[in-house]
Amino acid sequence: MTTIHHFTVQTPHGEKISLEKYKGKVVLIVNTATKCGLASQFKELQALYDHYEADGLEVLGFPSNQFMNQEPLEDDQMVSACEMNFGVTFPLFKKINVNGPSTHPLYKHLKEKEKGVLSKEIKWNFTKFLINRDGEVIKRYSPQTSPKKIETDINHLLQS
Template sequence: MTTNVHDFSVNKPNGEQVPLEEYKGRPMIIVNTATKCGLSGQFKELERLHQDYKEEGLAVLGFPCNQFMNQEPLKDDEMTEACEINFGVTFPLFAKIKVNGEDAHPLYKHLKSAQKGLLSSEIKWNFTKFLVDQDGEVVKRYSPQTAPKKMEEDVQKLLNQ
């Protein structure tokens, strides 16, 4: 059986486990985040996509990561609050994870194998974004520098399938 995103579970900041099969039938944007990153302005654009398309089914899922120059030093509960206050984030942020290396979260191992990067499959920086279709298949990977608004056309195509 082929593995897809719906086969994984992730943890909320409080430790509660969430099976991603809860998102079956909904396209997702999965992104590794960091509150102290120079690209943190993307939180606002991701939130706008969340607000504009959540009624149509889009789910934006944030996965804080501290593997890139310690740009996510906050604890899970502090980080969620900081994102709400500083960036107006209402989409779900999960417990901090690793996206690279042997200890990378299994979800990220899957994402990277499904959509390799330009030079390798490793995540290069915070705000690498993956677009996942309603069936849990990873359809596209976007670089950290790609503004979330540049994903909007691809999101709309998935929502109109």
């Protein structure tokens, strides 16, 4: 069975990283954009990361510029903006496509495992996927779902 651990992603500087690195961790994967009206969620995501990292939570941000060009920054500028404006210390990766013919393989997998309400496509920035310690997609959350509202589900996975 394919899990997120079978995929490789790139850092903002182009270094390849296997998601196998996160085996045994609970992972929250989010497509992000610094200019999005939902960008305040960066602070909530960071708060979850700060609170639960020691317990085994990883938050992974995947910037995408596919929704009204709300991630116009280059990869290194985006990381700096997230650190300065939102205090982000969780890992952010190279900008990717989450929809369309050039969808990143990780996002093809995520969307196949947990479809959205009306379709499997990502509707907007800050769609969130919760992954268990075995790398399996457990749940998908809409862009409007506050990261705070995911805390109970994260806690449950961390304790199991």
